[in-house]
Structure formats: C-alpha cells, structure tokens
Amino acid sequence: MHQNPQHPAKPFDIIVVGAGIIGLATAYRAYKQGHNVMVIERNSRPTGASIQNFGHACFTGQADELQAMVAKSREGWISAAQDAGFWAAQPGxxxxxxxxxxxxxxxxxxxxxxxxxxxxxxxxxxxxxxxxxxxxxxxxxxxxLDMRVNPREAAATLAQWLEAQGVTFQWNTTLRSTADGVVDTSRGQWEAQRVVLCPGVNLSYLLPDLAQAEGVxxxxxxxxxxxxxxxxxxxxxxxxxxxxxxxxxxxxxxxxxxxxxxxxxxxxxxxxxxxxxxxxxxxxxxxxxxxxxxxxxxxxxxxxxxxxxxxxxxxxxxxxxxxxxxxxxxxxxxxSPSTNLVVHRPDAKTVVAVVASGIGMTLSFGLAEHILDQF
Ligand SMILES: Cc1cc2nc3c(=O)[nH]c(=O)nc-3n(C[C@H](O)[C@H](O)[C@H](O)COP(=O)(O)OP(=O)(O)OC[C@H]3O[C@@H](n4cnc5c(N)ncnc54)[C@H](O)[C@@H]3O)c2cc1C
CATH class of the missing domain: 3.30.9.10 (D-Amino Acid Oxidase, subunit A, domain 2)
Structure with missing residues (x-):
C-alpha cells in the first residue's frame, strides 16, 4: 500500500478518480474545505469530454429542479477561475x-x-x-447569468493550480477497482477515508453493471x-x-x-x-x-x-x-435516456458521480458540493 507523501502515517481524506471537470471541481471543493486530497487520472492531462465541449455554462436553460445546483455551480466557477486564473466570462x-x-x-x-x-x-x-x-x-x-470558459484551458489550469496548492496528482494511473476506501490501481494501492469516482463515459468500463442499470x-x-x-x-x-x-x-x-x-x-x-x-x-x-x-x-x-x-x-x-x-x-x-445524473454510493466510503447528459460543465461545481454532501 502506497502512503500519503505529505502525511506518511495518515491516509488521504479524499481520493478523486478522474481529472475531468467533475473530478477536478470535487477536488477543488474538497481542498477548499481543508481536506487532504489526491486525484488519480489514467492520462497525463485532461483529455475527455471536459476539453471537447463548448465551454458553455448554460445555467438558465436547465430545468427548474436543477436551478439550486446550477446557482452553486456558477458561484464555484467564479471562485475557481479567480483562484486558478483561467478565463471565465459572463457575456450572456x-x-x-x-x-x-x-x-x-x-x-x-x-x-x-x-x-x-x-x-x-x-x-x-x-x-x-x-x-x-x-x-x-x-x-x-x-x-x-450564463457563463463561458475556454474548455481547452479551464480543466488543465485548474489541475495545475490544485497541484501547486499541494493536492497530490497521480497521472498516468488507471483505477481498477475500489471498495471501503482502498483504491487498486495500475500503480498499486492507496487508501482514503472517502473515494469519489468521476470516470465520465468510462463508467461503462469501470462499473458495467451500474452503467447498464442506469442506461449509460x-x-x-x-x-x-x-x-x-x-x-x-x-x-x-x-x-x-x-x-x-x-x-x-x-x-x-x-x-x-x-x-x-x-x-x-x-x-x-x-x-x-x-x-x-x-x-x-x-x-x-x-x-x-x-x-x-x-x-x-x-x-x-x-x-x-x-x-x-x-x-x-x-x-x-x-x-x-x-x-x-x-x-x-x-x-x-x-x-442516459432515463437520467441526467448518476450519483451512486456502493459503500459508505465511496461515491460514483457521472453527468449523463451534455450539461457537465454547467453542473460541475454544484454537483461537486452535492457529491461531498453524500458522506
Ligand atoms: C462536444 C461536447 C459538447 C459539450 N457541450 C457542453 C456545454 O456546452 N455545456 C455543458 O455543460 N456541458 C457540455 N458537454 C458535456 C460536458 O463536457 C461533460 O458532461 C463533462 O465534461 C463531463 O465531465 P467528466 O469529468 O464527468 O468527464 P471527462 O471530462 O470525460 O473526465 C473523466 C476522466 O476520468 C478519467 N478516467 C476514467 N476512467 C478512469 C480510470 N479507471 N482510472 C483513472 N482515470 C479514469 C478519464 O481519463 C477522464 O480524464 C459537452 C460535451 C461534449 C463532448
């Protein structure tokens, strides 16, 4: 079992798997709450949906039921952009x-x-x-009230900023499985009090039964x-x-x-x-x-x-x-034809979160807060 390099005797508070915008927003919120965070990502930088999109935080067009979450997301985007120094505009x-x-x-x-x-x-x-x-x-x-970011810049800059603040990033590392706070990866095992999986569309490879049940x-x-x-x-x-x-x-x-x-x-x-x-x-x-x-x-x-x-x-x-x-x-x-959001808790220490619609940039920082509230 690998140790937390910053506190060798102590496991991480939170391990986040996936350095797309959902994982990074969760890491950002957790870091701001004072937690000791590690991010595990199978690539050497964000390359998924979070950089392929329009960079459009389409808050207003979302359903009435999502308005509380998107308001928190809006506040999170503004705060993260100020902290990390990436472009976030409000041209409407x-x-x-x-x-x-x-x-x-x-x-x-x-x-x-x-x-x-x-x-x-x-x-x-x-x-x-x-x-x-x-x-x-x-x-x-x-x-x-809608916002704009540059998707080619935002996730990568946020990751760099988090890393500079002391969040541990384990790039080029693939999660194989996790249970009860122990993550098993292509580079060995780590332990945390809480584990958040944000694999995006790769949910189908990681947890095929959950993906099938949710129609992902x-x-x-x-x-x-x-x-x-x-x-x-x-x-x-x-x-x-x-x-x-x-x-x-x-x-x-x-x-x-x-x-x-x-x-x-x-x-x-x-x-x-x-x-x-x-x-x-x-x-x-x-x-x-x-x-x-x-x-x-x-x-x-x-x-x-x-x-x-x-x-x-x-x-x-x-x-x-x-x-x-x-x-x-x-x-x-x-x-998914049946839901916009998959939030699942396979055990007391694990949350799986996937936006199952083209609105992940819009929900990200609001969803991150919802994810951390699950524990
Ligand atoms: C063309 C396009 C346009 C879009 N337009 C908009 C828009 O205008 N507004 C909007 O709100 N949303 C939009 N979206 C949707 C939005 O981009 C996604 O909902 C959002 O980026 C999903 O973020 P994510 O972090 O879940 O996924 P991703 O960005 O795909 O990140 C998942 C990460 O998890 C990593 N990973 C997966 N499995 C493992 C594993 N086993 N081990 C380690 N790492 C793993 C992957 O490598 C990846 O980096 C658009 C999407 C696309 C493709």
Missing part, C-alpha cells in the same frame, strides 16, 4: 428568434423565469449583438473549430431554435411542441442528426456544433454531410457565406 447567451414560434417560447420563458434571468431583445438589438443584418430575426433573448451509453457529437469572422465578438455565445427544443428549462414551455413541428418542416436535416446548433467563441476561433448520436460502442467516424450541414447553418446565423474550418473532432460524453 444570445438566442436569436428566427420565427414567431421561437419568439413565443422565449416570451414564455421570460415570463416564467423573470427579467433577471431572461432579457427579451428586439430585432435590431439582436442584429447589433450578431454584428450583421443578414439573418432578419423576429427578435430574441439574452440570458445574462456514449453520445458522440460532430464539432468544429472555425475562424472567427471579424464582426463576431470575441466572447460570443449563441443558442438557436434547436436548443430551445432540447434543454429542459426551455422545452417545458407551452409552445415547444409547436416549435418541434416547425423545426421538423423547416429544418428536417437538423432534426435528423439531432442537432443543437450553437456557437461559442474562444481565443482560437469559434466552436461550432453539434449533432448527437447514441450508442454503447460509438463509431469513430465523422460524417462529412453532418459536419458541413452544421457549418452552413451556423454560417447563416453568423452572417457569412462560408466558415473556414481549422479543426474537427468527434466529442464523446456519457448519456
């Missing part, structure tokens, strides 16, 4: 409405949540925020980094009509069934690839996506048809004929 999320039905959903949502969360915009205000007049929106909304599968998404046109703001963040039909907060509104019918007629190709057409800006350019494909063993191949479709639809919103693609990738996250 722009949602241009391109039809009366989309505008009705936004109006209903504004009535439901109130002005602090949803600011309705006139067509000219949307054009001003888009930086062009080609889209001809009927109106739109701004969600001012992979969701693959077609993503691209494109050059940012000059008229698009450097902290730009946009959701569209497909997003209104997707996120639980919006989709609870009365006009969403009508919106779904409209999308089916107006944008059948987007509906076919289960698109959530959205764009966010990072220093390297604009992140454009996404489509959704669900499978327990996903295909590694990116459909050029789907990728081109998403880029041409995004180009129309951005007021350009074509976008110059710099990178493409297939993002993967854990999904």
């Amino acid at each position: 999320t722009l949602i241009p409405a391109t039809s009366d039905v989309e505008m009705s959903v936004l109006e209903q949502f504004a009535n439901h949540r109130g002005q602090e969360q949803v600011t309705l915009l006139s067509p000219s205000e949307v054009e001003q925020r888009l930086g062009h007049q080609r889209l001809k929106p009927v109106g739109g909304a701004l969600l001012p 599968r992979s969701c693959t998404l077609s993503m691209a980094l494109v050059e940012r046109p000059d008229h698009i703001a450097s902290d730009f963040c946009m959701l569209t009509g497909t997003s209104l039909a997707r996120y639980d907060g919006f989709s609870a509104m009365a006009s969403v069934p009508e919106l779904r019918q409209e999308l089916q007629q107006r944008e059948p190709e987007l509906v076919e690839c289960i698109a959530n057409l959205m764009v966010t800006a990072i220093p390297e350019g604009l992140l454009v996506g996404d489509s959704h494909d669900y499978h327990d063993s996903p295909t590694p191949f990116i459909s050029e048809e789907t990728a081109s479709l998403l880029q041409s639809k995004a180009a129309a919103y951005l007021g350009v004929d074509k976008l110059r693609v710099k990178q493409r990738w297939q993002g993967v996250y854990a999904d």
